[in-house]
Amino acid sequence: MKGKKRILVAPLNWGLGHATRCIPIIRALLAHNFEVVLASDGIALQLLKKEFPDLEALELPSYNIAYAKNAKLFKWKLLKDSPKVLKAIKAEKKAIKGIIDTYNITGIISDNRLGLHNKNVPCVFISHQLQVLSGSTTWLSTKMHQKIMQQFDVCWVPDNLGEPNLSGKLGHVDVPELPKKYLGPLSRFHKKDTEITTDLLVILSGPEPQRTFLEVKLLEELKAFKGSIVFVKGIIEEVQTKLQKDHMTIYNFMTSDLLEQTLNESALVLSRSGYTTIMDLAKLEKKAFFIPTPGQFEQEYLAKRLDVLGIVPSCKQEDFTIDKLQAVATSSGLKHFDYDVNYKRLFGLF
Structure with a gap:
């Protein structure tokens, strides 16, 4: 026109x-x-x-x-x-x-x-x-x-x-x-009143090689997790792939609609502490656990700030173990601002 x-x-x-x-x-x-x-x-x-x-x-x-x-x-x-x-x-x-x-x-x-x-x-x-x-x-x-x-x-x-x-x-x-x-x-997302069907949603992102380092660590560490996991690798490819491995459903990436739905249906989100992720999780009022990208001062600051405020617990990549997720129980989770x-x-x- x-x-x-x-x-x-x-x-x-x-x-x-x-x-x-x-x-x-x-x-x-x-x-x-x-x-x-x-x-x-x-x-x-x-x-x-x-x-x-x-x-x-x-x-x-x-x-x-x-x-x-x-x-x-x-x-x-x-x-x-x-x-x-x-x-x-x-x-x-x-x-x-x-x-x-x-x-x-x-x-x-x-x-x-x-x-x-x-x-x-x-x-x-x-x-x-x-x-x-x-x-x-x-x-x-x-x-x-x-x-x-x-x-x-x-x-x-x-x-x-x-x-x-x-x-x-x-x-x-x-x-x-x-x-x-x-x-x-x-945020591109909207909060929906849906039933929780996933215990843990893992969303990976960020430049290499740190994205791969975290993927390898989490796939091993989360084998012992009691509950259902959806694991999104954050690798954008021509075709979306989905793989079922025991209690874990693994995607290479998700489009906005599917990710919005999955986030709404998840009890807990494990991810980097990138600012966009924080904004998305605040919009959806989610409980989360953050692992900042090593050496990225901004993500380390944001994760520490939210941890100190009692909103989202976090830890360094090398320190992560499955037991760390227990700290989520005493955190308030992120809230949406009007x-x-x-x-x-x-x-x-x-």
Whole structure:
């Protein structure tokens, strides 16, 4: 249809969280009569194509971010990879000019893709990290990140402005020179009143090799679990596979609809403490146990914060044993915040 404004939505391909939290934004754009063009790379792009098969989808330069095998070397691996990331950002900046012209783009929503801005169209940056934790270099990583965010017109923070909130000190920093809007937690899921049929749902995600390390550990450790388990590996492939192994049903991945249903039907969720996962579980008011990705300061902070608050227990990957799950009994679980986003006003930028 002529006359519709066309918005480019482009999440970073680092695990699946950036892509999945863009899903409610994409749905809202479509509901408000915008056209949407998707853009990413790797599994993030594959996931969005599966969710929105009718939308135009473009491949962007890859950041090629990989985790160090040794968690202690995580930060130095990122530093070592920084020339690759800078090269990808440069390639993004170059690519976006052509994309705007070719696809008649009237606005850009970038979820942590640092080079996707252009002075000719309104540009939004989605991030819950106004402060970027990196241990002793937090001040530097934060300063660098804020400098990049200031090249966008506005930062959308997927969290509550006040208390209670989910991101803690990550998303609540005063940056006067950065225009920002708090959206409330974003989730593609809806809470349903369904019968609990699964005792434990395991959801794996995140970059390799740590995803595989955790998969191997949990498949062994959970053999002794008393009860039914659904195990989602978080590997996006052409075809969904399902394997029954004793008390465990193992999937390579789940589409949004099936995952929403399975989450609603599960008594307990075991997963990484990625921010998108936390937002999803809060929306569904779930009890959970977190194992943060080793060496990822952000996930370690979020897991520790929720553990200290008595909301979700957690432990380090190397320390996990099946007995640790008993701590869930005395935790409160995550709760949903009532936060209605005025999308009409939000999209007024475009």
